Amino acid sequence: MNVAVVVNPSAASGRFRHRLPQVLSTLERRLRIEVLTTRSSADAVAACERALDGGAQALVAIGGDGTFHTALHALDGRDVPFALIPAGTCNDMADALGLPADPVAAAAAAAESLADGNVQQVDLAEVVYPDGRTLRFGTVLAIGYAASVADRGGRLKWPAGPRRYDVAALLELPRFRGRVYDVTLDGVAAQLPAVLFSVGNTGRCGGKLHVCPDADIADGYLDVTTQGPNSLPATLGSTMRLFSGVRSATDTSTRRFRVREIHVASAGHVTFADGEPLPPPPFTVHCAAGALTVPKVG
Ligand SMILES: Nc1ncnc2c1ncn2[C@@H]1O[C@H](COP(=O)(O)OP(=O)(O)OP(=O)(O)O)[C@@H](O)[C@H]1O
Structure with a gap:
């Protein structure tokens, strides 16, 4: 199987770069790979599109959630198997796909499944803007506080790694009183x-x-969660619980909905999806059931 492999050298600030040769040699044991080394998202989209137009039978992306998000643009709805090798800071999508956290172990699992045709369909989400422009994401779209934290955290020079977002969470908190959507x-x-x-x-x-x-990720639905607004101490408490990794940081103001489609009419809010900035609402998000073919692992 001919596979295009897009590598984001800047993912996780290059923390996994020294493991790249081992990841690639692991993929090569089962797949014929063409490595696309890229400097930017735009570069990556163009390189992936060229490779897919040129007959690549699958796409592998090595990086984090932003790398995954970029690869989705390149796939642009093509029904080509896609594998993500976690080498980013947060790796939320790789975790949701059940991949081992270690990039070499993930490469071994993904290569074996791709080579054997052992794949499965998972859902994506599609964001449709009033002008018809459509963008896809795989993990979570955040509006409001979490989006502002992602925005500010991405711009902080210190501290390095995921701690940046803890600092951003504290810096952004006093500005947030909640909004009505x-x-x-x-x-x-x-x-x-x-x-x-x-x-x-x-x-x-x-x-x-x-x-x-x-x-x-494979139920054909989107989960919508709203939390707050509360008093500042209550917001601080529930936010800190969430940031400390508590699995279900609910409080009395948490509401959950399971839908196929949500339209957000309130305009102009900072929006992130897969940790990447998205144009703000208004938009409609709907579940694109089974839109992504991925290796079945585990
Ligand atoms: N193939 C690529 N080559 C170069 N740059 C890329 C590529 N894909 C995405 N990028 C850019 O690199 C940035 C960082 O990549 P990525 O998000 O994968 O790493 P991360 O932030 O460390 O991980 P995570 O999003 O899981 O926390 C992205 O925001 C995106 O702008």
């Missing part, structure tokens, strides 16, 4: 007051925030 959930209009607003194809974002803890 105008939404339509499977055709039913609602106004949802929230500090944290998450639309999950999977359960986790930011490496440890289990914002949609019951989400299932």
Whole structure:
């Protein structure tokens, strides 16, 4: 099987770069690989598209959630098996796919499944803007507080690694009192007051925030969680529980919905999906059931 392998050398600030030769040789044991080394997302999309147009039968991406997100652009709905090798900071998508956290172990599992045709279909989420533009994501779309934390954390120079986001969470907290979001959930209009607003194809974002803890990547549904608003101490408490990795950081203000589609009418909020910035609402998010073919592992 001919496989294009896109490598993001900047994922996790290069922390896994020394493991790359071993990851590639592990893939090569079962697959014929063409390695695409890229400097930017745009570079990666173009290189992947060229490789897929040129006959690559599968795509492997080595990096984190942003690398995964970029690979989705390149796939652009093509029904080509895709494997993600976790080499990023948070690796939420790789975790949701059940891949081993170690990149070499993940490469071995993915290569074996791809070579044997042992694949499965999982869901993606599709964000449709009023002008018809459509973007896809795999993990969680965050609006409000978590999106602002992702935004600020990504811009902080210190500390290195995931700790940046803990610092950003504290810095952003005083600014947040909650907002009311105008939404339509499977055709039913609602106004949802929230500090944290998450639309999950999977359960986790930011490496440890289990914002949609019951989400299932293959059920054909999206899980929507809203949390808050509360008093500042209560918001601080529930946020700290969430940031400490508690699996289900609920409080009395947490509301959960399971839908096929959500329309967010409230305009202009900072939005992130797969840890990457997305144009703000208004938009409609719907579940693209079974839209991604991935190796079956475990
Ligand atoms: N193939 C690529 N080559 C170069 N840069 C890329 C590529 N894919 C994505 N990028 C850029 O690199 C940035 C970091 O990549 P990525 O998100 O995968 O790593 P991370 O932030 O360490 O991991 P995570 O998102 O899991 O926390 C992305 O925000 C994106 O802009």
